[in-house]
Amino acid sequence: MAAAVNAPVPAAGNAPGESSSTQAEIDVEIAAAAKDYAERGVEETQPRRDYPPYRSSLLRHPTKDPVQADPEGAELWAPAFGQRDVDPLEADLTIQRGGEPIGERMVVTGRVLDGDGRPVRGQLVEIWQANAGGRYVHQRDQHPAPLDPHFTGMGRCLTDDEGRYRFTTIKPGPYPWRNHRSAWRPAHIHFSLFGTDFTQRLVTQMYFPGDPLFALDPIYQSILDPAARARLVAAYDHDLTQPEWATGYRWDIVLTGAHRTPLDDPEDPA
Secondary structure (H helix, E strand, O other): OOOOOOOOOOOOOOOOOOOOOHHHHHHHHHHHHHHHHHHHOOOOOOOOOOEEEEEEEEHOOOOOOOOEEEEOHHOOOOOOOOOHHOOHHHOOOOOOOOOOOOOEEEEEEEEEEEEOOOOOOEEEEEEEEEEOOOOOOOOOOOOOOOOOHHHHHHEEEEEOOOEEEEEEEEEEOOOEEOOOOEEOOOEEEEEEEEEEOOOOOEEEEEOOOOOOOHHOOOOOOOOOOOOHHOOOEEEEEOOOEEEEEEEEEEEOOOOOOOOOOOOOOOOOOO
């Protein structure tokens, strides 16, 4: 499993300043990149780190070779995770703040698998997300949407022997993020997965089917391969849906191989 790092920082206000570009201009750039990708015929299943429609990627993507680090040295300063460190109640984001949050309650579950379809057991899975109004509990997120006093937007669990994770939460709302005028991110949940060492961290995002903002979002579109983009979208599962309680979504995470789940740019936590 490749190493990656990312911090749970919201996107609102994450750019140096709002771009003067319009959505129409961004759409033209997205279309041009897609056309170039189709003509070259070289498969790209991970996000482009230097993707002009995603304005801050031009400033933040790595331009130099990685610096080699001693994994054993890093582990001396890293936390250790085990069964006793993660309470099962941490996977229910609807009961963590002394009251019920506002929004569409839902269950999100799936399996963490390796490239051969084998379950990855005991994997620490963390999520963070905006509330139903599209607002993060973070000082950098100051856009005028209400905070929910009963929702922190953070949870974690460990995968079971079949590689399954399961969260109860509410559906996040879309939010503005200043990439360009009237830029809005599709509703999504951030996922972080830890391996056996702290240096083995992968970060990605899960989206919801049928979102009208997909075609307009440079972060989602920075994955130029349509099949790879589709692997970031959860499936609604009516059998998982609980009567009078919650809708259900299912989303598997594949760590390696041809069907590997696309990952976030380590420098851009939107």
